[in-house]
Amino acid sequence: AQSVAQPEDQVNVAEGNPLTVKCTYSVSGNPYLFWYVQYPNRGLQFLLKYITGDNLVKGSYGFEAEFNKSQTSFHLKKPSALVSDSALYFCAVRDIGNKFYFGSGTKLNVKP
Amino acid sequence: ETGVTQSPTHLIKTRGQQVTLRCSSQSGHNTVSWYQQALGQGPQFIFQYYREEENGRGNFPPRFSGLQFPNYSSELNVNALELDDSALYLCASSLDRGSYEQYFGPGTRLTVT
Numbered sequence: 546a547q548s549v550a551q552p553e554d555q556v557n558v559a560e561g562n563p564l565t566v567k568c569t570y571s572v573s574g575n576p577y578l579f580w581y582v583q584y585p586n587r588g589l590q591f592l593l594k595y596i597t598g599d600n601l602v603k604g605s606y607g608f609e610a611e612f613n614k615s616q617t618s619f620h621l622k623k624p625s626a627l628v629s630d631s632a633l634y635f636c637a638v639r640d641i642g643n644k645f646y647f648g649s650g651t652k653l654n655v656k657p
Numbered sequence: 658e659t660g661v662t663q664s665p666t667h668l669i670k671t672r673g674q675q676v677t678l679r680c681s682s683q684s685g686h687n688t689v690s691w692y693q694q695a696l697g698q699g700p701q702f703i704f705q706y707y708r709e710e711e712n713g714r715g716n717f718p719p720r721f722s723g724l725q726f727p728n729y730s731s732e733l734n735v736n737a738l739e740l741d742d743s744a745l746y747l748c749a750s751s752l753d754r755g756s757y758e759q760y761f762g763p764g765t766r767l768t769v770t
C-alpha cells in the first residue's frame with residue numbers, strides 16, 4: 546500500500562543548530578516527493594520537491610532534502626535553525642496513478 | 658499568500674445534508690486537487706481535476722464528487738453528510754498535472770452536527 550511516514554510527531558532544536566525532519570515513503574514506481582510547511586492560521590506552503598536528478602534538493606528558506614532510494618527516505622534538513630522555522634511540516638508523495646499521499650506532520654519547535 | 662481562494666471560510670451543516678465548497682485556482686493553473694484534513698492529521702487526497710476531467714481519486718466514497726469549470730475553478734460536493742466529514746477542506750492548484758508543486762488555499766472548515 547502507498548504511504549508516507551513521518552516517525553516524529555515533534556522535533557525540538559535550539560536556534561543555530563542543524564535540524565532534520567524525517568520522512569519515509571512507500572509507493573509504486575518512481576516517486577515525486579514534496580515538502581510543505583504549515584504556519585499557524587496559514588495555508589500549506591510549498592518548500593521543495595524531488596522529481597529526478599541530484600539526490601540533494603534545495604528549496605525555500607534555506608531548507609534542503611536528501612532523496613535516498615535504497616532507504617526510501619526524503620529527510621528535510623537545514624544547517625542552522627531559526628526560531629521562525631517553528632511550524633508544522635508535511636512530507637508528501639505522488640504515485641504513478643496521480644494520487645497524492647501526505648504524512649501526518651511533524652511539529653518543529655526551535656528554541657532561542 | 659497563494660492566489661488560491663476558497664469559499665466559504667466556515668460552514669455548519671446537519672447530518673444528512675448536502676454541501677458545496679468552492680475554489681478559485683491561481684491564475685494560469687489548470688489543475689485543481691481537493692484534500693480533507695482532519696484535526697491533527699495530514700491532508701487526505703480526495704481527487705484531482707485537470708482541464709475539467711477527473712485525473713485521480715483517493716479512497717473516498719462516491720458521495721464526494723467534484724466539478725471543474727472552463728475557467729479552472731472547482732467545486733467539491735458532499736452528499737449525505739456524516740459527522741466524520743467534519744474537517745478542513747483544502748483546495749490546491751498547480752500549473753499542470755504531473756510533477757508540479759501545488760499551491761494551497763486557506764481551506765473551508767466544515768462542521769457537521
